[in-house]
Amino acid sequence: MRLRRRTPGEGPWPWLAAGCVSVSLLMVLALLLLLGTRGLGHFWPADIERVTLHDGQVFAGVAVREEASAPGQATSEERLYYTANRALDGATWRWVALEDIARRDRPEQLSVIEHGRWGTLIGYIDETASNEQRLVIHTQRGQRTDLPRTGIIEHYRPNAMSWVDKILAWGRGVWHFLSQGPRSANTEGGVWPAIFGTILMVLLMSVVVTPFGVLAAIYLNEIADQGRATRLVRIAVRNLAGVPSIVYGVFGLGVFVYGLGGTLDTLFYSDRLPSPTFGTGGLLWASLTLALLTLPVVIVATEEGLARIPDAQREGALALGATRIEMLRRVVLPMAVPAMLTGVILAIARAAGEVAPLLLVGVAKLAPQVPVDDTFPFLHLERKFMHLGYHILDVGFYSGDVEAAMPLLYATALLLVLVIVVLNLTAIFLRHHVKSRHGALPR
Amino acid sequence: MPVFDPETRRAPEAPAKESAITDIPAASSALEIEGLTLSYGEATALKGLTLRIPRQRVTAFIGPSGCGKSTLLRALNRLHDLNETVHRQGTIVLEGEEIHAPGIEVAELRRRVGMVFQAPNPFPMSIYENVAFGLRLQGGLKRRQRDEVIEWALSSAALWDEVKDRLHDSAWSLSGGQQQRLVIARTLAVQPEVLLLDEPASALDPISTLKIEELIRNLKSRLTLVLVTHNMQQAARVSDYTAYLHGGELVEYAPTDQLFTNPRLAQTENYITGRMT
Numbered sequence A: 001m002r003l004r005r006r007t008p009g010e011g012p013w014p015w016l017a018a019g020c021v022s023v024s025l026l027m028v029l030a031l032l033l034l035l036g037t038r039g040l041g042h043f044w045p046a047d048i049e050r051v052t053l054h055d056g057q058v059f060a061g062v063a064v065r066e067e068a069s070a071p072g073q074a075t076s077e078e079r080l081y082y083t084a085n086r087a088l089d090g091a092t093w094r095w096v097a098l099e100d101i102a103r104r105d106r107p108e109q110l111s112v113i114e115h116g117r118w119g120t121l122i123g124y125i126d127e128t129a130s131n132e133q134r135l136v137i138h139t140q141r142g143q144r145t146d147l148p149r150t151g152i153i154e155h156y157r158p159n160a161m162s163w164v165d166k167i168l169a170w171g172r173g174v175w176h177f178l179s180q181g182p183r184s185a186n187t188e189g190g191v192w193p194a195i196f197g198t199i200l201m202v203l204l205m206s207v208v209v210t211p212f213g214v215l216a217a218i219y220l221n222e223i224a225d226q227g228r229a230t231r232l233v234r235i236a237v238r239n240l241a242g243v244p245s246i247v248y249g250v251f252g253l254g255v256f257v258y259g260l261g262g263t264l265d266t267l268f269y270s271d272r273l274p275s276p277t278f279g280t281g282g283l284l285w286a287s288l289t290l291a292l293l294t295l296p297v298v299i300v301a302t303e304e305g306l307a308r309i310p311d312a313q314r315e316g317a318l319a320l321g322a323t324r325i326e327m328l329r330r331v332v333l334p335m336a337v338p339a340m341l342t343g344v345i346l347a348i349a350r351a352a353g354e355v356a357p358l359l360l361v362g363v364a365k366l367a368p369q370v371p372v373d374d375t376f377p378f379l380h381l382e383r384k385f386m387h388l389g390y391h392i393l394d395v396g397f398y399s400g401d402v403e404a405a406m407p408l409l410y411a412t413a414l415l416l417v418l419v420i421v422v423l424n425l426t427a428i429f430l431r432h433h434v435k436s437r438h439g440a441l442p443r
Numbered sequence B: 001m002p003v004f005d006p007e008t009r010r011a012p013e014a015p016a017k018e019s020a021i022t023d024i025p026a027a028s029s030a031l032e033i034e035g036l037t038l039s040y041g042e043a044t045a046l047k048g049l050t051l052r053i054p055r056q057r058v059t060a061f062i063g064p065s066g067c068g069k070s071t072l073l074r075a076l077n078r079l080h081d082l083n084e085t086v087h088r089q090g091t092i093v094l095e096g097e098e099i100h101a102p103g104i105e106v107a108e109l110r111r112r113v114g115m116v117f118q119a120p121n122p123f124p125m126s127i128y129e130n131v132a133f134g135l136r137l138q139g140g141l142k143r144r145q146r147d148e149v150i151e152w153a154l155s156s157a158a159l160w161d162e163v164k165d166r167l168h169d170s171a172w173s174l175s176g177g178q179q180q181r182l183v184i185a186r187t188l189a190v191q192p193e194v195l196l197l198d199e200p201a202s203a204l205d206p207i208s209t210l211k212i213e214e215l216i217r218n219l220k221s222r223l224t225l226v227l228v229t230h231n232m233q234q235a236a237r238v239s240d241y242t243a244y245l246h247g248g249e250l251v252e253y254a255p256t257d258q259l260f261t262n263p264r265l266a267q268t269e270n271y272i273t274g275r276m277t
């Protein structure tokens, strides 16, 4: 007898399923590609053009993009130039109709000067007039300015740079973005305080939520009677995971900031009142709020891990004369560590991207001072902090210069994704390490 | 009044209980079980068991699946304590001490009454750490002393030669038969007085089974063994006394030779010869 297939092939289902997977994959790739090109392209030292118009005007700038102009206008296409020099001209962008352009060229002497206070300038450096302290610059439009050298972050001549130089400059640009604080109302400079704030907050949150969640899960799964009350608590915990995060923010504001913080202030910092110390949003309250937000995730993941441990392991330990606590500590907990770490991974993934509750409990638009420094007690839990997620919101919605903000927006978003990936990979690596030490659970 | 009925072949209860007690003098018994009734919620699993388990002998429990052998075994080291639905009546006396008495420490009781389960359950640690587990709970051993006890326990369980070069490998890398012997070694390491074995060889190949049986015979000189098995030959080969349980009741309990060659009750004979009742 032959074992014949009932239907030729398995029908469209495998293809449909595979299709869904590929679409998801493509979307992720597209997202990363968009963020990557738009965000990282911003740091490329593009050539500067000297543009001569038919009416005799001359200016220098970096061509950004071209657009068809609004209907009804005489010209058909316009090009956007980044001309920098906000301090001199009051504007950094210039739209030019293509038809108006008489000539374009790229003089090697054109320089980009990034200055901490004056922003970015484009012009010619006058070497003879410059001295040790000051740098003299002539712009293409004939203005003359001299800057103190101390404020200058970098100056370079993109038109004269080779590919290698440009790649190095690009690397420097990325590095500055990662390592420096923001400038010009967050539209220039870097995001270091935001990276630091995000990571520090997530770590603090993990430190709080892990022991809490693990103990709660142990109680629910190992100690409590498996009666109706326990089941109710379990359902409640699972439902908490679905509460919108802004609600947690409100709770954190009411309980942590005003309640706990206010009490702390009257008890210990009364000399500084009425200006609040802990009675206002800060790193500590933000971490606690997010710990609360992610608590259900950790509890559920740990409980699932505990439930997967065969009773034979528990009985084996008890039968050797272990008390219940010894059994939990020496057999059950080590076996549940991978599940706990899975819970922490999920918690990190959720917390690092969460912005809404932070608005209420301590994030700041600008806090260039990171909450860790060399004055006692080194870690300043009461300080406000910057956060990548909020930085995106701020740069995207509240910056005056949308054109300048856009690339930073993409770069920051990419960075946020990367930070979450790195945090997760760390936890996954840890989990793998633990698994290979304790042996995986039989499935 | 219960009278032996050839139709149903149910044993009268009273004589069976009596023989169980009278055969073994109290002085030479490690465990005395009296009137033990145990139920899971509404379902009664043990019905008024009374028997004595002789010291430094192998006692086998046989009987059809679900008759309560494991339940009885787990009652002896109070593993049922974990299950809130279990209700128990009756007494179990270990070397003169009632194990349910208020002052008894359960952990210490379980150390004295070791248990090996049907499926090997080594912990996810190294072979060494598995055997050291119980010792570390007790504490108070120097490293060198501990190493000695571990070697002794593994040798007693006839495993030392197979694992002495890989003591720090994961216990889960051992074969099923080796794992079962490792679990026995782990239990021996804490020097129990009674060793409960619940079908220790049911998942093993014939050679591993033989090794375990030999092990049981060797251990007899040091401790009291209680063995649950579905294998009649095994019970006949290794045990000194055999108890036949059915439906939560003790049907017949006698020296193994007597029970297998000349069972008093037809029900017992039917079971051990494999005839359907």
Ligand SMILES: Nc1ncnc2c1ncn2[C@@H]1O[C@H](COP(=O)(O)OP(=O)(O)OP(=O)(O)O)[C@@H](O)[C@H]1O
Pocket (backbone or CB within 6 Å): B040, B043, B045, B063, B064, B065, B066, B067, B068, B069, B070, B071, B072, B083
């Ligand atoms: N945890 C439990 N909860 C409820 N009932 C149980 C539980 N464990 C065992 N029982 C019931 O108690 C009775 C005796 O079970 P037990 O496990 O002692 O049988 P057994 O003789 O060991 O059987 P086997 O030879 O198959 O291992 C059975 O009817 C079983 O259904």
Ligand SMILES: [Mg+2]
Pocket (backbone or CB within 6 Å): B069, B070, B071, B198
């Ligand atoms: Mg059983």
